Structure formats: structure tokens, C-alpha cells
Amino acid sequence: VVGYDLTRLVVGSEGTLAIITEATLKLTPKPEAVRTLRAVYADMSAAARAVARVMAQPVTPCALEFMDASAIALVRSYAAADIPEGAGGLLMIEVDGPAAYLPLAAEAVAEAARGEGLLGLDVAEDEAAVERLWQARKALSPSLRKAAPRKINEDVVVPVSRIPELIDGLRTISERHGILIVNFGHAGNGNIHMNLLYDPADPRQAEAAPACLDEAFALVLRLEGTLSGEHGVGIDKRDFVAREIEPVTLELMRRIKSQFDPHGILNPDKGWPARAGGAPDAVAERRL
Amino acid sequence: VVGYDLTRLVVGSEGTLAIITEATLKLTPKPEAVRTLRAVYADMSAAARAVARVMAQPVTPCALEFMDASAIALVRSYAAADIPEGAGGLLMIEVDGPAAYLPLAAEAVAEAARGEGLLGLDVAEDEAAVERLWQARKALSPSLRKAAPRKINEDVVVPVSRIPELIDGLRTISERHGILIVNFGHAGNGNIHMNLLYDPADPRQAEAAPACLDEAFALVLRLEGTLSGEHGVGIDKRDFVAREIEPVTLELMRRIKSQFDPHGILNPDKGWPARAGGAPDAVAERRL
Numbered sequence: 015v016v017g018y019d020l021t022r023l024v025v026g027s028e029g030t031l032a033i034i035t036e037a038t039l040k041l042t043p044k045p046e047a048v049r050t051l052r053a054v055y056a057d058m059s060a061a062a063r064a065v066a067r068v069m070a071q072p073v074t075p076c077a078l079e080f081m082d083a084s085a086i087a088l089v090r091s092y093a094a095a096d097i098p099e100g101a102g103g104l105l106m107i108e109v110d111g112p113a114a115y116l117p118l119a120a121e122a123v124a125e126a127a128r129g130e131g132l133l134g135l136d137v138a139e140d141e142a143a144v145e146r147l148w149q150a151r152k153a154l155s156p157s158l159r160k161a162a163p164r165k166i167n168e169d170v171v172v173p174v175s176r177i178p179e180l181i182d183g184l185r186t187i188s189e190r191h192g193i194l195i196v197n198f199g200h201a202g203n204g205n206i207h208m209n210l211l212y213d214p215a216d217p218r219q220a221e222a223a224p225a226c227l228d229e230a231f232a233l234v235l236r237l238e239g240t241l242s243g244e245h246g247v248g249i250d251k252r253d254f255v256a257r258e259i260e261p262v263t264l265e266l267m268r269r270i271k272s273q274f275d276p277h278g279i280l281n282p283d284k285g286w287p288a289r290a291g292g293a294p295d296a297v298a299e300r301r302l
Numbered sequence: 303v304v305g306y307d308l309t310r311l312v313v314g315s316e317g318t319l320a321i322i323t324e325a326t327l328k329l330t331p332k333p334e335a336v337r338t339l340r341a342v343y344a345d346m347s348a349a350a351r352a353v354a355r356v357m358a359q360p361v362t363p364c365a366l367e368f369m370d371a372s373a374i375a376l377v378r379s380y381a382a383a384d385i386p387e388g389a390g391g392l393l394m395i396e397v398d399g400p401a402a403y404l405p406l407a408a409e410a411v412a413e414a415a416r417g418e419g420l421l422g423l424d425v426a427e428d429e430a431a432v433e434r435l436w437q438a439r440k441a442l443s444p445s446l447r448k449a450a451p452r453k454i455n456e457d458v459v460v461p462v463s464r465i466p467e468l469i470d471g472l473r474t475i476s477e478r479h480g481i482l483i484v485n486f487g488h489a490g491n492g493n494i495h496m497n498l499l500y501d502p503a504d505p506r507q508a509e510a511a512p513a514c515l516d517e518a519f520a521l522v523l524r525l526e527g528t529l530s531g532e533h534g535v536g537i538d539k540r541d542f543v544a545r546e547i548e549p550v551t552l553e554l555m556r557r558i559k560s561q562f563d564p565h566g567i568l569n570p571d572k573g574w575p576a577r578a579g580g581a582p583d584a585v586a587e588r589r590l
Contacts, residue, residue, distance in 0.1 A: 015314040015530050016539075017547045017573075018555050022310030026303040043360045072331045072400055112360055114406050122400055242303050251304075259305045266561060267306050273557040285305075 023270070028246050029281035031274040045076070045110035049120045050138040052147040053105045053127040054098050058082050059178040060131025061103030065201045066174060067126040068107065073119045077108035078202035082181050084188075085154055085198045092160050093153035096146065098133045105201060106151050154198060162194065162211035166227055168251075172239035174204045183233045184208060191226040193219065205243035231257065247285045256287040311558070316534050317569035319562040333398035336364070337408045338426040340435040341393045341415040342386050346370050347466040348419025349391030353489045354462060355414040356395065361407045365396035366490035370469050372476075373442055373486045380448045381441035384434065386421045393489060394439050442486060450482065450499035454515055456539075460527035462492045471521045472496060479514040481507060493531035519545065535573045544575040 024032050055061040061080060068075060081089070083102040089095045097104065107127065109119040120137055127135060138144040158165055172180050181197055188195040199206040210227055212219040231241055231254055241251055241258050256264060264287075274280070312320050343349040349368055356363060369377070371390040377383045385392065395415065397407040408425055415423060426432040446453055460468050469485060476483040487494040498515055500507040519529055519542055529535075529542050544552060552575075562568070 015316075015532065015534050016528050016543055017552070018315055018319070018558060019310045019313065020551070020555070022307045025307065027306055028303075031306070042362070043358055046360050070331055072334050074330070112406055112410055115403050118400055118402050240304050244303065246303050255304055263308070264305070267308070269561040270306060270558055273554060273561065 026246070028248065028285045030271055030285050031280060033280070047113040047116055048076070048108050048110045049116045050144045050147055051105075051107040051109075051120060051124060051127065052134075052136045052138075053107065053124075053132060054101045054134045055103040055105070056100060056131040056133055057102035058181040059103075060129070061105055062174070062177040062181075062201070064105060064127050064129055064132070065177070067129065068105075068123055069174065069202060071122055071126045073109060073122040075107050075123060075202065076110045077106065078200065079106040079151060080104065080177075080198060080201040081151060081154065082197040084185070084194065084196045086150070088157045088161055088196050089150050089153045092157035093150075095150040095153060097150055101133055103131075104150065106148065151198070154196075158196060158209055158211065161196075163213050163215065164211070164223075166210040166212075166223065167207060167245075168210075168227070168230070168241070169199070169205060169207050169243045169245045170231070170234040170239055170241055171203070171205045171243040172234060172237045174201065176237040176239070177201065177204060177206070180206060180233065180237055180239070183237075184230060187226055187229045187233065191222040191229075193222050193226040195226070195230070200243075203243075204239070249284060252283075252285060253287055255285070314534070316536065316573045318559055318573050319568060321568070333364070335401040335404055336396050336398045337404045338432045338435055339393075339395040339397075339408060339412060339415065340422075340424045340426075341395065341412075341420060342389045342422045343391040343393070344388055344419040344421055345390035346469040347391075348417070349393055350462070350465040350469075350489070352393060352415050352417055352420070353465070355417065356411055357462065357490060359410055359414045361397060361410040363395050363411060363490065364398045365394065366488065367394040367439060368392065368465075368486060368489040369439060369442065370485040372473070372482065372484045374438070376445045376449055376484050377438050377441045380445035381438075383438040383441060385438055389421055391419075392438065394436065439486070442484075446484060446497055446499065449484075451501050451503065452499070452511075454498040454500075454511065455495060455533075456498075456515070456518070456529070457487070457493060457495050457531045457533045458519070458522040458527055458529055459491070459493045459531040460522060460525045462489065464525040464527070465489065465492060465494070468494060468521065468525055468527070471525075472518060475514055475517045475521065479510040479517075481510050481514040483514070483518070488531075491531070492527070537572060540571075540573060541575055543573070 053064060055064065065078065068078065081104040086097055086101050086104055107123055109116060109123055111119060124135060124137060136147055138147050184195050184197060194211040196209045196211060197206055208230060210223055212223045214220045234241060235258055241254050247255060341352060343352065353366065356366065369392040374385055374389050374392060395411055397404060397411055399407060412423060412425060424435055426435050472483050472485060482499040484497045484499060485494055496518060498511055500511045502508045522529060523546055529539055529546055535543060
């Protein structure tokens with residue numbers, strides 16, 4: 015607390031403020047062991063309510079991944095997936111810590127995962143079972159590549175309590191535009207990977223995909239979310255930034271950049287919407 | 303990661319950048335139960351080595367407080383303290399979590415606490431024992447008030463591995479200036495409360511105390527520490543800031559402030575060293 019926290023300001027700035035030449039990291043001890051659980055639900059609402067229960071009890075999982083109905087259907091189409099019939103939402107949960115503690119931790123998490131809509135709950139007892147439970151989740155990325163020639167993969171974030179609304183809304187948007195949207199991600203912090211799958215050689219799909227993405231982003235912001243959780247903005251999302259950050263804040267950020275980078279030479283054109291008038295302004299001019 | 307992390311920039315800025323009108327906090331579940339341990343060592347080096355061992359194993363304590371020899375001696379003088387003879391360093395350790403997990407967690411921490419120089423290790427089995435173990439630590443603040451008419455209480459931080467050097471160095475400084483320095487704090491993150499105790503009515507002590515503090519701060523910075531961990535800078539430490547933060551960084555921070563506060567009206571005179579020339583400059587002028 016001596017001076018301002020410039021480290022956090024620079025983290026996530028995508029090279030627009032400074033070049034990091036040295037970093038000191040704090041390490042946490044490697045956990046002694048891990049236990050894996052898989053919970054399958056009738057729909058994402060039931061899965062999301064389970065996520066809320068899991069996060070509210072004292073044993074915080076080290077992994078809490080979800081797949082929605084579209085992701086489950088995709089894996090079923092392209093890979094052998096051992097998932098109960100009628101599954102509309104799936105959670106992969108892992109807890110870690112001292113080996114002797116894991117049975118207790120797994121039971122605490124399993125207890126929270128149980129509830130309305132649960133179709134099946136498995137706790138892996140050995141390495142082979144861990145592999146089997148992760149199989150559907152791990153088959154997802156290869157399946158996405160097989161499903162369509164092109165994939166727009168966005169990592170949006172919404173409050174955990176809004177995940178069901180996001181998934182429901184994305185299904186409506188997907189149906190309206192005739193573009194497949196497949197969702198999975200990190201349920202514990204609301205970070206969702208939404209994947210728009212389409213064929214750019216199909217004129218209808220090529221036109222529908224950007225409109226579909228546009229509506230999806232609008233939905234995320236309506237749910238008090240953010241357009242990127244971990245992938246960043248770069249060039250791809252720069253034109254969406256002004257929808258999320260209000261003009262006065264954006265202008266303040268530009269001015270902060272100009273203090274670090276008065277000549278606009280640090281990763282120009284990244285992370286910022288073009289100024290009104292059209293041309294991207296890499297040099298954030300100082301205008302007090 | 304959309305835009306810059308202004309939240310972290312504002313946190314710890316002591317009201318010099320913005321007025322916070324609303325904050326959304328993430329809550330962690332309340333732990334089901336807590337277990338308390340007290341480990342007493344022959345000297346602070348042994349205690350500090352134990353801290354390193356405790357922090358390197360997978361069960362991270364929720365509290366890890368220490369008292370050095372001067373703090374133990376002070377408590378012995380002003381309160382009834384049940385501490386083994388020859389104690390030169392004391393650790394209060396607490397672990398929390400599900401009740402069924404605590405015996406395991408306490409044993410993991412106790413195992414790490416054991417080692418060369420350990421004089422005694424107690425694990426509280428009931429509420430009365432918890433009270434008894436915390437007694438010496440809780441008697442410390444009242445004892446500090448009794449020991450001298452004035453107390454300079456600074457919360458410095460050094461890397462955990464440098465705690466023994468800091469404590470040794472402070473003892474040397476204390477002896478040279480004839481000013482009592484009593485140290486305790488949060489060993490797990492290297493945050494040390496060093497207390498200079500003196501009588502301002504005694505001309506020798508009144509002159510020695512600021513010189514003693516000056517040397518103590520110089521030692522902290524030599525050990526790659528920082529002059530404040532949680533108390534902040536305010537007015538009291540503002541003239542020391544330039545010793546810790548190099549001029550180019552300090553100037554960058556001033557320029558960032560000027561973007562938030564062009565008229566210099568936000569908590570002026572706090573947190574910043576006076577400019578060369580003498581007068582405090584609340585308005586951080588923009589000079590590109």
C-alpha cells in the first residue's frame with residue numbers, strides 16, 4: 015500500500031502499458047491429492063443451482079467445469095460419451111488437499127451437488143474412473159473442430175447466478191439465427207466459453223454468424239457480464255469494448271495509457287475501440 | 303480483462319484517486335470450525351524457519367501470528383504469561399475448515415512446526431485452551447500501552463525468508479539508540495508491526511526515536527521490504543515514500559493521479575512525498 019498498485023494495472027493490459035521484463039510469482043504448495051466428481055442434471059438451471067450450493071459451502075473446489083445441453087449433444091454426436099439419457103447440464107468437480115482429507119471434502123461437495131434435477135453423481139475412486147469421468151469434457155474440443163468449418167470462441171463472464179439466463183438466452187439466439195452455439199466453461203466464476211459454429215462457405219450462415227455474436231454479447235452485458243474473462247480483447251473484440259465500458263471510463267483509461275506510453279508505441283491498435291471518426295488511434299492523445 | 307483494472311488501482315490509493323460510492327464484495331463461506339496451535343521457539347530464526355515449513359506444506363493456516371523475544375519479555379513484565387522459559391519466538395497458528403477435517407489439518411501444521419529450536423507445542427482441545435493460548439498475544443497491546451508514554455507503531459513488510467534478519471537488525475538498532483523496539487505481526491505474509499516505545503519527555507529518547515525509526519526503515523528497504531503492509535501512508539509516512547519508490551515510478555504515479563484528479567482536490571497532501579523545494583504539492587501537475 016505504498017504508492018499505487020501498478021502491478022495489477024499492468025496485468026491484463028495486453029502489452030499496451032508496459033513491457034514486463036521480470037516477474038516474481040508467489041507459489042502455493044502443490045496439493046497432495048485430487049478427487050474428481052461428475053454430476054449430471056436434467057437442465058442447466060438445475061446444474062447452476064447446484065453450482066451456487068457448492069460455492070456456498072466451506073469446501074471450495076479447485077475445478078468446477080460445466081457443459082450445457084448443446085455441448086453434451088455435440089460430444090454425443092462425435093465421440094463415445096458415457097452420459098445419462100436426458101442430460102441437459104453436466105458439472106465436473108474436483109477437490110484437492112491432503113489425501114486423508116479428500117473423502118470428507120468430496121462428500122461435502124457431493125452433498126451440495128445433490129438436489130432437484132440431479133440425474134447421476136459419480137465419484138472417481140481410481141485413476142481409470144477419473145479418466146472415464148473427464149472423457150466427455152475432453153472429447154469436447156475435438157468435437158467442436160469436427161462440427162463446423164469455423165468456430166467463434168468467446169470467453170464471456172456473467173455472475174454465477176445469471177448462468178441459467180445466459181444459457182437460455184443463447185439457445186433462443188441460436189435458434190433465431192440458425193447458428194449452433196455450444197457452451198461450456200468454468201462455472202465457479204461464471205466464465206463461459208460460448209462457441210458459435212458455422213460454415214463460412216454457406217452465404218446464409220456467413221451473414222448470420224456476426225449478427226448472432228452481436229446479440230450474444232448484448233445479452234452478456236444485459237446480464238451484468240463482461241465480454242472477456244481470460245482470453246483478452248486484442249483486435250478481435252476491440253470494437254465491442256465501448257459497449258461495456260462507458261465513455262468517461264474509457265477516456266480515463268486512454269489517459270492512463272498516455273502516461274505510460276506517450277508515443278503510442280506499445281502494442282498499438284490492441285484492446286481499444288476505434289475513435290469516433292473511424293481511424294484506430296494507437297496514440298491515446300492527452301486531452302485534459 | 304476488458305480495459306484496465308481500475309479497481310485494484312483505486313484500492314489502497316487512500317482516497318487520492320476517487321471516492322468509492324459502491325462496492326460489490328465476493329464472500330467466502332464461513333469456516334465450520336477453527337483449531338488453534340501455539341509453538342514456542344528458542345529464537346526468532348527457529349520460529350521463522352518453522353513459518354517457512356508451515357507455508358510450504360499444503361494446509362495453509364488462516365492465522366499465523368508471531369511475537370519476538372522483545373514482545374515476549376514485554377508481556378512477561380506487564381501480564382501473567384504462561385510461556386516456557388527461554389522463549390525467543392512464539393507462533394500462534396490457526397487452521398479452519400470442516401470440523402471433521404481439522405484434526406488432520408492441525409497435525410499437518412504441527413508436523414511442519416516441529417523442528418530445531420522448538421521449546422513447546424500446544425494444540426487447543428477446547429475453548430478454554432484456545433483462550434489460554436491466545437492470552438500472551440492478547441496481553442501484548444495493553445502491555446505496549448503500559449510500557450512507555452509513546453509508541454511509534456509501523457507495519458512494515460519483508461519477504462518471509464528475511465524476517466530473522468529484520469528482527470536481528472532491529473535489535474541492533476534498538477540497542478544502539480537505547481530505544482525499546484517490540485515486534486509482532488503476521489508471519490505468513492511477512493507483515494511485521496514494529497513498535498518503538500519511548501518517553502517524549504526524556505530529551506535523549508525524544509531525539510533518538512526519529513533517528514531509530516529512520517534506520518529501521520532503511521533496514522526494511524535493504525531487505526527488499528515495503529514501508530507499509532496494511533496501515534497505509536497518509537501524512538505520517540509520506541516523507542519516506544521516495545526512499546521506496548524510485549523517481550520515475552513516483553512521477554508516473556503522480557501523472558496517473560492527475561488523470562483522476564486534475565484539480566488536486568482528492569485527499570490532498572496524503573500519500574506523497576513533498577516535491578523538491580519543500581511545499582507539498584497536492585496538485586500533481588501534468589508534465590509530459
